[in-house]
Amino acid sequence: MLKRIFKLFVELSGNKFFSAILVKTTTSKWSKYIIPLFVKVYKIDKDEMELHVSDYESLHLLFTRKLKSGSRQIASESNCLISPVDGMIRDFGRINDSSRFPVKNTEIDLREMLGSDEKAQKYKNGHYIIFYLSPQNYHRIHSPIKGNILSSWILGGVSYPVNDWGLKYGKRPLSTNFRLITEMESNYQDVAIVKVGALNVNSIHLTNETNTLQYGDELAYFSFGSTVILLIENENFSFSSHLKEETAIKYGEQIGGYLHDGGA
Template identity: 60%
Template structure:
């Protein structure tokens, strides 16, 4: 019952007023009293946190926490992709295997998600991987490759929940929610990192200032749990054999490679 209440508190509907109220609450100083409760209910790994639980000043500060230096190691090279987040693998596969380039029972429509058919066509022979971040996960997003940031763009208005019920009953939240897309060109291909918001406030914050980015380097963070979708252009990209739906993964772990 307690966990259900907390999930309702964090994973709200798309009502703009309620979303703003939640943001106000989580930024407030008194919300820090709820941090131990969240950490306990969601079984947050406190050993990985950059500072002790008592030093977080609000729920939002806790949600956007950093990790201790050296907590993660990046296990990739120029031919390898690594996970951009800590989360759960929701789905993955060939984009060309799904009708009209849709996945998850039409919950993602590439043309709609990226903003144009021209952008979507670039990825039609590639792969997709969907990662879900729950309230217990580390909320910072890292680059899966080393490369040049070609563009950042933002689409969408309202943001509905991206949990199981939101995906099942919502109006295509993964392709219509507020979202920020970062396109990175590596030595092998283009990759679109789609960061899907979960509230009617800007819960996606870009943090990387330059044009070039190293594999594993921080790209952005979520104020709240949500979803990251990777679209990988190269048809020679191979998903790691260790990847499976429902798998817990941490950023820096290998998710696939370019075969030659």
């Protein structure tokens, strides 16, 4: 019975009506007055914000804020991969020869997530890492590599929450939610940056002005907290030894490196 109740709650949370209320509330002018409380409760670092707290006219503008220049140190070794976001590391590891593998309380199906068997085949035997962005996180997404954008495409429709309850009781949200996928190439083969929507807000905006990106260049932003998944084609990649699940990370931090040229 409890499982059914939780599942119902998750499905209601993914309802377009409730999502529309959320959007209307956070974009309204009166939401400005709860920003100081929001910042205090979530312990958001005001010194990193591009603007003063009083300059944000709505919660939505606070969610999509930029950081002051120099707020992050960007790793840039030629063979490294960096975190594209501020968030929590939910899981990471090796992708085996199957396109389906368990992650936390759910399952990832690469074919379902990427939209084709051809794309799924590319990332078999590669690696994955999942970042969860909560409402208090900085919501902009940056390039994890130095390379070129090959393509971007959109899949999915209805979006369920991507928190612990959503993963356990939703309908495979990491594979089926609305998602905007950007695939990039570098000297070390390809990386897919899977930006997963949540709560049917599905507001993911690409911001890059060129298809050639350096480490840490801005790529996109979420209007609300959600999830970013990196799929790494090269099997000769190794995650940094300091990485741990359920720990915070900031964009620009190195998450691993390639052992040698992948033959791109």
